Amino acid sequence: MANYRVLVSDPISEKGVEALRSAPGITVDVKTGMSPDELLAVIGDYHGLVIRSETKVTPAVFDAAKNLKAIGRAGVGVDNIDRDSATDHGVVVMNTPSGNTISTAEHAFALMLALARNIGPAHTSMVAGKWDRKIYGGVEMFGKRLAILGMGRIGTEFAKRAQAFGMTVVAYDPFLTAARAQSLKVELAATADEALKGADVVTLHIPMTAETKHIMNAERIALMNPGALIVNCARGGLVDEAAAKASIDAGHLAGIALDVYEVEPPPADFPLFSAKKTVFTPHLGASTAEAQENVGIEVAIQIKDFLLTGEIRNAVNMPNLDAKTLESVGPYLDLANSLGKLLSKIAPAQCDAIRVSYLGPVSELDTELVTRKILTGYLASASHEAQVNLINAPAIAKAHGIVVSESTVALHTNCTELIEVSAVKGNEVTTVAGTFFGNSARIVHIAGHYVETSQTGRFLFVENDDRPGIVGVIGTSLGEAQVNIANMALSRNTETKSAVTVIEVDNEPSSALLESLRATPGILRVLSFEL
Numbered sequence: 001m002a003n004y005r006v007l008v009s010d011p012i013s014e015k016g017v018e019a020l021r022s023a024p025g026i027t028v029d030v031k032t033g034m035s036p037d038e039l040l041a042v043i044g045d046y047h048g049l050v051i052r053s054e055t056k057v058t059p060a061v062f063d064a065a066k067n068l069k070a071i072g073r074a075g076v077g078v079d080n081i082d083r084d085s086a087t088d089h090g091v092v093v094m095n096t097p098s099g100n101t102i103s104t105a106e107h108a109f110a111l112m113l114a115l116a117r118n119i120g121p122a123h124t125s126m127v128a129g130k131w132d133r134k135i136y137g138g139v140e141m142f143g144k145r146l147a148i149l150g151m152g153r154i155g156t157e158f159a160k161r162a163q164a165f166g167m168t169v170v171a172y173d174p175f176l177t178a179a180r181a182q183s184l185k186v187e188l189a190a191t192a193d194e195a196l197k198g199a200d201v202v203t204l205h206i207p208m209t210a211e212t213k214h215i216m217n218a219e220r221i222a223l224m225n226p227g228a229l230i231v232n233c234a235r236g237g238l239v240d241e242a243a244a245k246a247s248i249d250a251g252h253l254a255g256i257a258l259d260v261y262e263v264e265p266p267p268a269d270f271p272l273f274s275a276k277k278t279v280f281t282p283h284l285g286a287s288t289a290e291a292q293e294n295v296g297i298e299v300a301i302q303i304k305d306f307l308l309t310g311e312i313r314n315a316v317n318m319p320n321l322d323a324k325t326l327e328s329v330g331p332y333l334d335l336a337n338s339l340g341k342l343l344s345k346i347a348p349a350q351c352d353a354i355r356v357s358y359l360g361p362v363s364e365l366d367t368e369l370v371t372r373k374i375l376t377g378y379l380a381s382a383s384h385e386a387q388v389n390l391i392n393a394p395a396i397a398k399a400h401g402i403v404v405s406e407s408t409v410a411l412h413t414n415c416t417e418l419i420e421v422s423a424v425k426g427n428e429v430t431t432v433a434g435t436f437f438g439n440s441a442r443i444v445h446i447a448g449h450y451v452e453t454s455q456t457g458r459f460l461f462v463e464n465d466d467r468p469g470i471v472g473v474i475g476t477s478l479g480e481a482q483v484n485i486a487n488m489a490l491s492r493n494t495e496t497k498s499a500v501t502v503i504e505v506d507n508e509p510s511s512a513l514l515e516s517l518r519a520t521p522g523i524l525r526v527l528s529f530e531l
Contacts, residue, residue, distance in 0.1 A: 003027060004307045005045055005067075009034055010052035012074045016296030020050075023304045040064045048303045050074065051081075059085040070306045072299035075100065075286055077235065078316055079208070087317045090392040094302050094314045098153060099295030100286035105157035107285045108203055108233035111257035114279045115229050116141060121277075139227070139254075142166040147195040147224075149215065150205035150234065151176045151184070158203055159186055170195050173206075196223040201231065208235035218243040227254040233285045236260040245271045248278075259285050318391045319368050329365055332419065333373045335434045335441040338455040338531045339421045340377025345529045346447050346461065347423035347430035353403040354378065355424060360417030363408040371406055374421055415444065449491035449500045456531050457486070460503040462517065463525040466492050470522055474501060477520075481513045498524070 006020055008030045020028045031042070036056065043049070043065045050072045051057065057071060062085040071081060073095040086093045114120060117138035125132045146162050148155045151173040159169050163185065170187040172195035181188035189195035192215060196202060202224065206212050216230060216239040230253065232239050241262055247253035255277030261270075264283060272278055286295070305311040312321040319325075343354075356371050375393035379400075388396055397404050420433040433445035434455060441455045453459070460478075464470045471490065478485060487504040509528050517526045 004047040004069075005029065006048035006050060006303060006307075007031060007043065007046040008050045009039065009055045010050070010074070012050060012052065012299065013293040013296030015293060016050075016074070016298075016300035019297055019300040020304055023308065025308060026304060036060075043068065048072070048307055050299055050303060053077065053080055055080065057081040057086070062086060062089045062091065065089070065091070070094065070303055072096075072303040074295040074299040079235075083317055084395075087392050087395045090389040092306065092312055092318060092391050093316050094299070094306070094312065095316055096295040096298040096302070097314055099298045100288075100291035101153040101157055103288040103291035104233055104285035105154045105161065106288075107259060107281070108154070108158055108205075108231050109161050111233065111259065111279050111281070112201060112203065112229065112231045113141070115231065115255050115257040115277065118277070120279050141201070144168070144200040145170065145198060145225070147172070147189075147199035147202040148186070148205065149173075149192055149195065149202065150207075151181075151186070152205060154234075155203075155205035156184060158205065159184060167201075170199065193220060193223060196220050199224045199228060201229045203231040204234045204238050206234055206238065208237050213237050214240040214243075216240060216244070218247065221247045221253055224253070226252055228252075229254055230256040232257070233259040236262045236264060241270075241272055245275055248272075248275045255279075259283055318372070319366070321369060321390075325366070325369070329367075329369050331436070331439075331441070332362055332365075332370045335436075335455050336370045336373035336419060337377040338441075338443065339419060339432050339434050340374040341380070341529070341531050342377075342432050342443065342446070343374075343421050343423050343430065344378045344380075345527055346432070348425045348428060351402060351423040351425045353405065353424040354397065355405050355407070355422040357407050357420040357422075358418070359408065359415070359420070362417055362419060367406060370419070371404065374419075375404065378421075378423075418444075420445070446491075446500060446502065448493055448496070451489040451491045451500065451502050453487065453489045453502045454504060457504045458506075458508060458530045459528070460501075460505055460509060461525075461527040461529070462501045462503070462523060464499055464501070465522040465524065466494075466497050466499040467522060470499070470520075471501060473520055473523075474503070474517065477513060477517055478503070478505070478509070481510060483507055483509050483513065 003025055005027045008017060009032060011032050017028060017030060020026055039061060043061055047067050047069050049068060052074045059082050068091050070092045076095055076097050078093060078095055081093055083093060118136040122136040142165060144167050146167045146169050148159055148169060148171045151171045162169050170189050172189040172192045176188060178188055221243060230239060230244060244253060244256050257279040259281045260283055302313050311323060356374055358367055372390045372393050375397050376388055376390060379388045379393055379396050415435040418433055418435050420431060422429050422431040430447055434441060434443045443453050443455055462474055484506040485503055486506055489502040492499045514526055514528055517523055
């Protein structure tokens with residue numbers, strides 16, 4: 001059994017650490033509070049890394065992490081991980097989006113209520129010995145129009161609580177369907193602007209991207225009703241903090257509650273500190289005992305399952321590969337890998353494109369993982385990328401200028417199911433294909449010839465003129481060299497007057513034998529390879 005080493009570099013719950021330590025084949029080291037240089041010095045020894053927000057996983061860390069296979073983030077945000085470098089180095093990055101859902105939703109809701117009822121300043125006034133009942137009157141949430149930007153897990157939980165308070169909820173999320181919105185009993189907005197128009201409160205539950213940065217700018221704040229409130233427990237930078245301050249000062253926006261900031265921690269001269277109606281907390285959305293334990297256990301189990309079984313959940317740089325997905329696409333992955341390897345052996349170097357076509361039941365599955373496996377097999381041989389895997393295969397293909405495409409159109413065949421892969425270089429197209437006969441995967445097409453051979457083993461591929469005697473020469477040569485033939489497949493192309501012989505052999509042919517065959521009149525190409 002392989003022995004994997006996992007480094008826990010930020011504090012997680014002890015139950016999470018124990019979930020890793022109890023797994024056979026996994027050794028765990030807990031080293032929190034390391035400096036960047038200390039992390040660089042040790043990371044090369046580890047196959048897994050568990051972090052929270054303190055550890056910064058930079059390109060330099062990935063360069064030093066020669067054995068690293070997976071990073072688990074105990075939490076949602078992965079801003080402290082260079083995802084491009086992770087993908088380039090073939091490291092899967094997983095987060096824990098569900099562990100702190102309730103915690104964050106409750107905190108955001110608490111901030112909204114605290115802002116609406118002036119809880120913070122009223123408390124400060126009280127402990128200062130004052131009794132300012134008239135100054136700190138608030139507003140009810142009942143009947144108010146709430147805009148939710150982002151209807152993932154947290155946004156959905158917030159909506160449930162808002163509905164219980166009698167609020168009217170309108171939601172914007174580019175992935176929210178009309179049917180889903182109806183089931184959640186929320187009004188679906190086509191754009192963020194539509195959701196914000198006439199809103200009394202907005203709460204943000206979206207990721208921080210180039211498109212969402214300052215989504216709450218001056219123009220969108222102006223769309224809300226006078227006296228509106230903003231709540232942000234998602235990511236810093238979603239709110240244009242200067243615009244919010246200006247709107248509060250102008251009397252349009254009544255107040256803002258923030259748990260996250262564009263710069264964390266915010267500086268002492270943070271403009272909103274002097275605004276009239278505000279509530280601030282220091283990034284506490286996930287800071288409950290329950291949430292910390294949940295995400296610690298969840299991330300530990302995800303790292304354990306990936307290292308021991310290959311199962312991938314909640315990955316941010318590749319599709320999930322859970323047990324259900326493995327069951328449905330698993331049988332195709334080995335065939336896909338063999339087809340990619342085979343194509344790399346027989347196609348010209350430096351191809352421009354890889355085209356993958358699916359026919360039959362496989363075309364009805366999510367084929368992204370199958371295509372990635374084809375690329376993995378192809379690139380591992382064609383580009384000598386020792387670290388190529390399911391995670392970085394598309395990025396490596398792109399870096400090599402290879403255009404990858406998928407379709408459900410395959411060549412004419414009697415097969416009811418087929419995976420066809422073509423390498424394109426200029427006007428030259430080289431194609432291989434495979435299928436299943438029962439539970440047995442078979443290669444059935446190689447470079448214009450219909451053959452039937454195994455998807456694994458050591459092979460001799462011979463392309464020759466279609467004339468008598470060639471097969472005899474090949475067989476005699478192999479026999480004299482003590483190379484035993486396990487299986488042989490022949491195919492003729494009457495249009496090109498050529499033929500191929502695909503021979504599965506028990507032992508590797510010598511260089512001298514290969515050169516002798518290549519020198520034989522009528523033999524056009526001889527390749528020896530292992531799948």
